[in-house]
Amino acid sequence: MKLVTIFTTFNPAEAQVQRSRLEAAGMNAIVKNELSAMVIDGYTMAAGGIQVQVPEDQVESARELLSPSDSSSDEN
Numbered sequence: 001m002k003l004v005t006i007f008t009t010f011n012p013a014e015a016q017v018q019r020s021r022l023e024a025a026g027m028n029a030i031v032k033n034e035l036s037a038m039v040i041d042g043y044t045m046a047a048g049g050i051q052v053q054v055p056e057d058q059v060e061s062a063r064e065l066l067s068p069s070d071s072s073s074d075e076n
Contacts, residue, residue, distance in 0.1 A: 003054065004059045006053065015034060
């Protein structure tokens with residue numbers, strides 16, 4: 001099973017929130033580089049951030065779920 005990065009951040013909490021959203025929607029998500037980033041100073045930047053990954057067959061659905069809403073209901 002090949003994993004694809006669909007979200008990158010430098011904030012471990014933000015990565016976990018996105019992973020949780022994906023799992024709540026029934027997707028298999030993992031967070032990569034989180035623990036190393038918290039233990040080794042500067043590792044997050046060198047590794048390209050903390051990455052949320054899903055299997056390649058779930059990429060399209062995951063990106064759709066995490067993409068910002070184009071809803072105009074927030075505009076009043």
